[in-house]
Amino acid sequence: MLNSWKLKEIVLMSLFAVVFGIVYLLFVHVGNIWAGFIGPIAYEWIFGIWFIVSIICMYIIRKPGAAVVSETIAAAIEVLLGNAVGPRLILSGLIQGLGAEAVFAATRYKRFDLWVLMLAGVGSSVFSFVYGYFLGGFAVYSPGYVALMLGIRILSGAMIAGLGGKALSDGLLATGSLRGYAISRSKKGEVRA
Amino acid sequence: MHDVIQFERVTFSYPDEENPVLQELSFSISQGERVVITGPSGCGKTTLLYLCNRLYPENCDGILSGTVKLFGKDSLYFIPGEINHRIATVFQDPDSQFCMQTVEQELAFTLENLHVNREEMDKRISEVLALTDLCEFRHAVIQSLSGGQKQRIATACALIMEPEILLLDEPIAHLDPYTAKKYIEWLDDLQHKRSITIVAIEHRLDLWGNFFERSIPLHKTEVAAPLEKRNSSKIEEISLAVNKVRDKSFLKDISFQLSRGEITVLAGPNGSGKSTLMKTLCQLIPSSGTVQPDFLGYVPQSPEFLFLTKNVRDEIGYGGGSNIDEMLSRLKLENIADAHPFAISHGQKRRVAIAAMLSDGREVILMDEPTSGQDAVALSELFQLINERAREGTTFLIVTHDMEFAYCIADTVLLMDGGSLTGKFPAKDVWSDERLLQNHHLLPPKGLMRHEACFA
Amino acid sequence: MKHALHKMNPSVKFLLITICMFTMAFFFDPWTPFVFWIGILVLQLLFSRIDWKKWLLFMLPFFVTAFGYFWTTLVFAEDQSGPVIWSIWNVHVTETQLNHALSLSFRVLAFSSLSLLFALTTNPTTFIMSLMQQLKLSPKIAYGVMVGYQFLPVLKDEFMHIGQAQRLRGITQEKNAFQRLLGTRRVLIPMLAGAVRKAERAAFSMEARGFTGERRSSYFQVIKVGKIDTALAVVFLLVLVLSCTNRLWLDF
Numbered sequence: 015m016l017n018s019w020k021l022k023e024i025v026l027m028s029l030f031a032v033v034f035g036i037v038y039l040l041f042v043h044v045g046n047i048w049a050g051f052i053g054p055i056a057y058e059w060i061f062g063i064w065f066i067v068s069i070i071c072m073y074i075i076r077k078p079g080a081a082v083v084s085e086t087i088a089a090a091i092e093v094l095l096g097n098a099v100g101p102r103l104i105l106s107g108l109i110q111g112l113g114a115e116a117v118f119a120a121t122r123y124k125r126f127d128l129w130v131l132m133l134a135g136v137g138s139s140v141f142s143f144v145y146g147y148f149l150g151g152f153a154v155y156s157p158g159y160v161a162l163m164l165g166i167r168i169l170s171g172a173m174i175a176g177l178g179g180k181a182l183s184d185g186l187l188a189t190g191s192l193r194g195y196a197i198s199r200s201k202k203g204e205v206r207a
Numbered sequence: 208m209h210d211v212i213q214f215e216r217v218t219f220s221y222p223d224e225e226n227p228v229l230q231e232l233s234f235s236i237s238q239g240e241r242v243v244i245t246g247p248s249g250c251g252k253t254t255l256l257y258l259c260n261r262l263y264p265e266n267c268d269g270i271l272s273g274t275v276k277l278f279g280k281d282s283l284y285f286i287p288g289e290i291n292h293r294i295a296t297v298f299q300d301p302d303s304q305f306c307m308q309t310v311e312q313e314l315a316f317t318l319e320n321l322h323v324n325r326e327e328m329d330k331r332i333s334e335v336l337a338l339t340d341l342c343e344f345r346h347a348v349i350q351s352l353s354g355g356q357k358q359r360i361a362t363a364c365a366l367i368m369e370p371e372i373l374l375l376d377e378p379i380a381h382l383d384p385y386t387a388k389k390y391i392e393w394l395d396d397l398q399h400k401r402s403i404t405i406v407a408i409e410h411r412l413d414l415w416g417n418f419f420e421r422s423i424p425l426h427k428t429e430v431a432a433p434l435e436k437r438n439s440s441k442i443e444e445i446s447l448a449v450n451k452v453r454d455k456s457f458l459k460d461i462s463f464q465l466s467r468g469e470i471t472v473l474a475g476p477n478g479s480g481k482s483t484l485m486k487t488l489c490q491l492i493p494s495s496g497t498v499q500p501d502f503l504g505y506v507p508q509s510p511e512f513l514f515l516t517k518n519v520r521d522e523i524g525y526g527g528g529s530n531i532d533e534m535l536s537r538l539k540l541e542n543i544a545d546a547h548p549f550a551i552s553h554g555q556k557r558r559v560a561i562a563a564m565l566s567d568g569r570e571v572i573l574m575d576e577p578t579s580g581q582d583a584v585a586l587s588e589l590f591q592l593i594n595e596r597a598r599e600g601t602t603f604l605i606v607t608h609d610m611e612f613a614y615c616i617a618d619t620v621l622l623m624d625g626g627s628l629t630g631k632f633p634a635k636d637v638w639s640d641e642r643l644l645q646n647h648h649l650l651p652p653k654g655l656m657r658h659e660a661c662f663a
Numbered sequence: 664m665k666h667a668l669h670k671m672n673p674s675v676k677f678l679l680i681t682i683c684m685f686t687m688a689f690f691f692d693p694w695t696p697f698v699f700w701i702g703i704l705v706l707q708l709l710f711s712r713i714d715w716k717k718w719l720l721f722m723l724p725f726f727v728t729a730f731g732y733f734w735t736t737l738v739f740a741e742d743q744s745g746p747v748i749w750s751i752w753n754v755h756v757t758e759t760q761l762n763h764a765l766s767l768s769f770r771v772l773a774f775s776s777l778s779l780l781f782a783l784t785t786n787p788t789t790f791i792m793s794l795m796q797q798l799k800l801s802p803k804i805a806y807g808v809m810v811g812y813q814f815l816p817v818l819k820d821e822f823m824h825i826g827q828a829q830r831l832r833g834i835t836q837e838k839n840a841f842q843r844l845l846g847t848r849r850v851l852i853p854m855l856a857g858a859v860r861k862a863e864r865a866a867f868s869m870e871a872r873g874f875t876g877e878r879r880s881s882y883f884q885v886i887k888v889g890k891i892d893t894a895l896a897v898v899f900l901l902v903l904v905l906s907c908t909n910r911l912w913l914d915f
Contacts, residue, residue, distance in 0.1 A: 016801050016803055016804070016876070019803065020266065020866070021803060021807070021866040021869060021870060021874070021876060022266065022862055022863045022866035022867070024803055024804060024807035024866075025807050025810050025811070025862040025863075025865050025866045025869075026858070026859060026862035026863075027807065028807045028808055028810055028811030028862070029810070029811055029814055029818070029858040029859075029861060029862045029865075030855065030858055031811055032811045032812075032814055032815055032818050032858075033818060033822075033851065033854050033855060033858055035815075036815075036818060036819060036822055037847055037851070055735070056731065060844070063844075083804070087804065087807065087808055087811070090791075090808050091808060091811050091812065093782070093787075093790075094787040094790070094791075094808070094811075094812045095812075095815060096782055097782070099775075099778055100680075100777070100778025100779065100781045100782050101677050101680050101681065101778065101781050102680075102681065102684055102774070102778060104677075105681065148688050149684065149685075149688050149774075150767075150770075151688065151691060151763075151766065151767050151770055153691070153741075154691060154736055154740050154741060154742065154763040154766075154767065155735075155736065155739045155740060155741055156739050156740065156741045157741065158739075159735075159739035174844075178848075181848070182848060182851055182852070182855070185517075185848070185852045186852060186855050186856060186859075188517060188547050188549075188550070189547055189549030189550055189852065189856050190547065190549060190550035191549065191855075191856040191859045191860065192859060193223065194266075194267055194268070194863075198223070199222075257867075260871050262867050262870060262871065266867070266870075287870075287875050288870075288873050288874070288875035288877075291870065291871055291872060291873040292873050295871070295872070296868070296871040296872075298864060298867070298868050298871075300861075300864055302817050302861070303814075303817075303861045303864040303865045303868070304864070304865070304868040305813060305865075305868075306806050306809050306810040306813060306865065306869055307788070307809060307813070308788050308809075308812075308813065312788065312883070312884070315883030315884065316806070316872070316874075317872045317873065318883065319879045319881065319882060319883060320872060320873035320874045320875070320879075321873050322879070322880045322881070323881070324881060325881040325882065325883065325885070328881075328883050329883075349813070350813060350816050350817070361868075364872060365872070368872070368873065486827065489831055491827040491830060491831065505828070505831055507824060507828050509824075509853075509857075511853055511856070512824055512825045512828035512829070512853055513828045513829065513831070513832055514853070515829060515832060515834070515849055525832060525833075526832065526833060549852075549853075549856055563832075
């Protein structure tokens, strides 16, 4: 899989991860303070920021594996930047990335419209929730509370990661800086399998 | 001497462009030569260089016809990575050439790529550091070094491969003239020690002296007219009054005044506080002291940092200005009014930034390093842009290292050192005061020296 | 002794920590995570030179989080069986609920301490090098990540410069967190556009220096697995086993 990847595509994922890492650091503090008052649900609404890298990278690069590799790289970068959540992030990155990847794989990497991107955000939400359910011990909560958490996370995944990711990528495409990436070629109607 | 690089009727085009960047290009370079490839931005210099080190065509899906022969063999028959240790490259941007943290790790990365034995690595690292006079930096963190130091490290990383050819991609574009001059002297010395072939691309040769033996010009666009010294458009009316400005830690009580229509150059060594002063004047950094007026225009080195909208017209009107059409025509932006502000040329971006500032009603404009990395055409365009606005009554304060440009455009010069202002001088007094220039790491402009030579 | 955790092989440390966390996830009594947490702190005290002041600073938000878990579990717990031991107004807290709440809070503290232990004793570069040498991570990805890490200071500066430039155009910082999130998109577009450019330059300069992404035949900085790793692995697993079997030796 990695042989078909150009180095510049991998470095691109890595730099995007750093950019969102900086953004995330701005928001994680907000989450932590809220968490004290309203519990683990505080993180749910911004969870989509975690998934946005995988969706943007897949939307731009359009190669199998783009979602899962970029999300894992993003998590590794986050660990290097000194995120105190530490090594377990790498695993959660992998799992989140798989969630989005599954959706893109289901379309055989042929569709990249808004619905698919939002669905990929939902995929990440669901996968990461299952993982969080296990590690965070959500089993002790009442089903209603768990459902609410899942609902907010799905919404965040679809809106922030799916819709937001598409908006950002399209904004970036308009600047003309993505020449030489699959997203620019597809806009000209040249379909590449 | 045999040829190491041969281009035979090479034509190259990018996948999404109609016209080829290089057309029917033929030339050859022999072993041991020092050659420079010249031409303005966009003439295909970089493309040519990337064809020599085999980054292209693979990395851009470009279409190549004709043959590029390296060491007498068609370049397409080299496997990826095979050619790179024989033809090494130093790139122009000092910030984005490294992937490891320290100098030693970076050099080791290069050796690992070449599958050098571990036992040999340490020896080769020590050797190259001794050769390049960089031993003291062995354990330094690369991102904490200055631009000039980074370019030397990048050169050491190229030389550790023991290449036969060294390609230089505008290596001094981002350095100030003083540092650039030092880099060139250092490089000259190195070439004498190890007689490798040097091929550089460069658009401004004045700093290189007679370093190169031969030049290959690639020109397509018109040649820029040389800059002429402008006549002052200064009016005796105070336009900017700065009184005892200081920030928390670095700037020390800075006071000066600028007149309407005056063009002032702000110069000084790297790290003397020029950019900090500009940001302080625009109230982007908390400070004490007074600045009159308090609504100043500012154009950063990357003008796109200012842009917030999706087309040039909206960008100019963003601050609520009314005569947008007039502004578009005054700054010759009508035909790109609907373009995305990120997708236009660097010169046009700067034009849009200035238009937006003027349309906000900011009559004093501060510009941070507008000359850095610009070719002759771009410089002459910049000169005109500033000159015309100054004649309309705009006041300019410009940070630049380019003394040639400063000589032509400046009425007055503000010199800074170590966070304080040395003083405000009439431009002509500065150019002839060698001690003052040297103390501020500046080189005298050649334009003046030619001028003086005529009268001598 | 005091250097042991700092000298430990990062991949081994990484795997051990992962094993510990997954094992802990199966326990819902308060004692197991509590004993484990204490065990981790003792490990840290004995085998590392972590600055406790710094540690406390990093831990502070997690104490807050743990508290959040505590009270939400009390209120939203599923299993409300067992004797009521506590009543405030209409909320009746049963023993099971309290146990679950304490368990989850200690779990948060244990996980956070474990993560901090890793973060504060591991050099990022060594970690990546070790992932490549011990866990066979692809060099393309490993060095891709390293480049990103190198760019952090450059991109951080750029983030600040863009923010400043846009403030000059009249953009003010939003107070509300949600609006701030929306507002970051303006900074993100120029940031990402710059990142695309930098990524290409960095990748090109790596390739120009002979990097092809294939496996390396020898490393300059060899990261080994040694006796210290075996010893510490035994200690970690001992702490894990002791905390999982606390019922056998803890008697209340």
